[in-house]
Amino acid sequence: MSILGLYNYWVVVALMMAGLYIMIARYNLIKKIIGLGVFQTSIFYLYITMGKVHGGTAPILAEGYPLYSNPLPHVLILTAIVVGVATTAVALALIVRIYEEYDTIEEDELKSIELAEQES
Amino acid sequence: MDIAQQLPALVIVLPMLAAPLCVLIRHSALCWALSVFTSLLTFLSAFGLFNQVRADGVIRYAIGGWAAPTGIEYYVDMANASMLLLVSFISLIVLLYAYESVKKSVVKAKHYLFYAAWMLCLTGLLGITITGDAFNVFVFLEISSLSMYMLIAFGSNRRALTASFRYLIMGSIGASFILIGIGFLYAATGTLNMADMAGRIPDAEAQRAVLVAFSFLTIGLMIKSAVFPLHGWLANAYQYAPVAVTAFLAGTATKVSLYVLLRFFFSIFGTEYSFGYMLLNVVLLPAAIVSFILLSLVAIFQSDLKRMLAYSSVAQVGYIVAAFCLATEQGLTAGIVHIFNHGIIKTALFMSVGCMLFRLGHTHRNSLDNLISTMPFTVVAFIISGLGLIGVPLTVGFVSKFTLIGAAMEKGWWLVGALVLLSSLFAVIYIGRVIEIMLFRKVRVNEPAPVGMKEAPLSMLVPMYALIGVSIWFGVFGTTTLSVAREAALVLLGGYQ
Numbered sequence: 001m002s003i004l005g006l007y008n009y010w011v012v013v014a015l016m017m018a019g020l021y022i023m024i025a026r027y028n029l030i031k032k033i034i035g036l037g038v039f040q041t042s043i044f045y046l047y048i049t050m051g052k053v054h055g056g057t058a059p060i061l062a063e064g065y066p067l068y069s070n071p072l073p074h075v076l077i078l079t080a081i082v083v084g085v086a087t088t089a090v091a092l093a094l095i096v097r098i099y100e101e102y103d104t105i106e107e108d109e110l111k112s113i114e115l116a117e118q119e120s
Numbered sequence: 121m122d123i124a125q126q127l128p129a130l131v132i133v134l135p136m137l138a139a140p141l142c143v144l145i146r147h148s149a150l151c152w153a154l155s156v157f158t159s160l161l162t163f164l165s166a167f168g169l170f171n172q173v174r175a176d177g178v179i180r181y182a183i184g185g186w187a188a189p190t191g192i193e194y195y196v197d198m199a200n201a202s203m204l205l206l207v208s209f210i211s212l213i214v215l216l217y218a219y220e221s222v223k224k225s226v227v228k229a230k231h232y233l234f235y236a237a238w239m240l241c242l243t244g245l246l247g248i249t250i251t252g253d254a255f256n257v258f259v260f261l262e263i264s265s266l267s268m269y270m271l272i273a274f275g276s277n278r279r280a281l282t283a284s285f286r287y288l289i290m291g292s293i294g295a296s297f298i299l300i301g302i303g304f305l306y307a308a309t310g311t312l313n314m315a316d317m318a319g320r321i322p323d324a325e326a327q328r329a330v331l332v333a334f335s336f337l338t339i340g341l342m343i344k345s346a347v348f349p350l351h352g353w354l355a356n357a358y359q360y361a362p363v364a365v366t367a368f369l370a371g372t373a374t375k376v377s378l379y380v381l382l383r384f385f386f387s388i389f390g391t392e393y394s395f396g397y398m399l400l401n402v403v404l405l406p407a408a409i410v411s412f413i414l415l416s417l418v419a420i421f422q423s424d425l426k427r428m429l430a431y432s433s434v435a436q437v438g439y440i441v442a443a444f445c446l447a448t449e450q451g452l453t454a455g456i457v458h459i460f461n462h463g464i465i466k467t468a469l470f471m472s473v474g475c476m477l478f479r480l481g482h483t484h485r486n487s488l489d490n491l492i493s494t495m496p497f498t499v500v501a502f503i504i505s506g507l508g509l510i511g512v513p514l515t516v517g518f519v520s521k522f523t524l525i526g527a528a529m530e531k532g533w534w535l536v537g538a539l540v541l542l543s544s545l546f547a548v549i550y551i552g553r554v555i556e557i558m559l560f561r562k563v564r565v566n567e568p569a570p571v572g573m574k575e576a577p578l579s580m581l582v583p584m585y586a587l588i589g590v591s592i593w594f595g596v597f598g599t600t601t602l603s604v605a606r607e608a609a610l611v612l613l614g615g616y617q
Contacts, residue, residue, distance in 0.1 A: 046300065083259065
């Protein structure tokens with residue numbers, strides 16, 4: 001397969017790296033969660049790409065359509081999407097609580113508040 | 121229908137059903153009673169499973185009646201039957217202990233959520249252990265992790281929230297890496313069933329996808345089991361979580377991840393591929409050694425007991441991983457036996473620290489002067505399990521360290537054995553210092569005597585001493601655990617049947 005033929009996988013790599021980079025480089029907690037979302041989406045995309053069969057139809061048994069895509073990755077990814085939504089929900093709930101307690105959701109400010117607390 | 125045949129499903133279903141029931145009941149004490157009862161039933165089921173496996177060998181349970189490669193299969197052998205026993209036992213003991221401590225540190229209106237999250241966490245941990253399906257591992261991993269973030273955030277200090285959030289970021293990256301790894305394995309082998317996968321890997325080994333899967337799984341599992349340098353999330357999470365949660369997690373969470381590590385490296389990829397071809401020990405052994413040397417040193421300088429024990433946990437994970445790196449039967453036995461022994465000791469230690477926290481309201485090392493005069497039972501519990509952590513003869517710690525050093529010698533890794541001894545010396549320092557303060561340092565004269573200081577309530581002491589009794593039993597009769605661990609090691613090295 002040529003490099004262009006693998007373009008789905010290039011998209012996966014790009015999204016994955018972008019997501020990881022956002023999680024590492026951004027101090028804002030919401031942005032970190034956005035990064036996590038992008039990162040997880042790239043994994044969903046990876047699975048879906050894996051299940052694609054060239055020239056295959058939707059996986060429904062019917063006369064005259066012998067070739068169909070692998071449905072298993074789709075099922076797995078439905079589960080993974082639910083897990084991703086739950087993770088995002090827990091993370092956002094935590095951010096709300098952090099904002100109530102600290103009045104900020106910037107990682108560097110949180111760190112300086114905690115350092116000041118530790119010294120006193 | 122014979123109930124004995126349904127035990128693999130019951131182990132998971134019981135706590136899973138208890139969680140929504142807790143949310144429906146909403147009454148604090150009733151939820152606690154329900155959780156204890158469920159934990160007890162789960163423990164009995166795990167015990168039944170363990171006996172069945174010991175008597176008749178491997179149990180394969182097809183969920184919903186769908187046979188193995190198509191459906192999800194629960195696969196119970198010696199290795200995970202004993203892990204199930206450990207996890208359900210620790211959950212039962214710590215839940216019994218948790219009643220008073222949770223009543224004091226968590227707002228009453230939220231108790232039902234606390235116990236519901238606990239039950240979900242237990243479901244997840246048991247599920248990871250029992251399942252024979254790779255994708256199922258990921259699902260249960262996320263169930264346990266999400267409820268863990270919630271349990272940690274219940275801590276009374278507001279820093280519990282940031283600790284939980286940082287763990288969430290690290291934990292989600294780890295779980296995602298595991299998901300990517302499983303995806304590549306599926307692409308390479310075309311199956312998700314672990315036994316099936318193990319059979320097909322030798323043919324697929326040449327593919328780069330297997331190599332990529334191996335790398336992603338290694339990193340993901342290293343994050344989850346807190347191997348140096350990916351242990352960053354652990355210290356804050358353990359320090360700021362409610363102490364019952366810390367005791368539970370210290371004994372189970374990292375241990376279950378280490379079990380998954382074992383399962384993947386030894387049974388699925390196979391010893392030859394992991395250590396012969398991928399040279400896993402070149403990566404893991406230095407990390408493990410730095411873990412148990414450096415983190416033991418770091419523990420010496422911690423003035424908060426919970427934080428000190430958290431760092432010591434990372435050091436102990438280092439021992440276990442070093443034992444795995446030997447990749448021999450003896451080494452694996454040492455690693456598995458230490459998973460058990462450390463699970464029991466560290467839980468007991470956190471429980472005794474919890475008793476101090478309950479009465480004193482803090483756990484600063486330097487203000488525990490002469491604690492023995494006011495809380496003798498708590499202090500004695502700390503000393504006994506502290507000695508176990510160091511590895512004094514007649515304690516469980518001795519059994520596992522003796523086996524570990526013996527295994528290292530057998531392989532000719534003298535340096536590793538010597539370094540294990542060196543880091544045990546550091547443990548003598550950090551545990552010894554606390555014991556010295558609690559026993560011998562006199563309360564300063566001009567300070568007013570603390571008012572209302574007395575021993576922790578009986579409902580906390582009894583479970584703690586039950587656990588310590590178990591640890592002494594396994595310390596004196598170490599051959600029981602060793603023979604179980606050896607059987608488990610043989611099963612893991614032998615791969616799937």
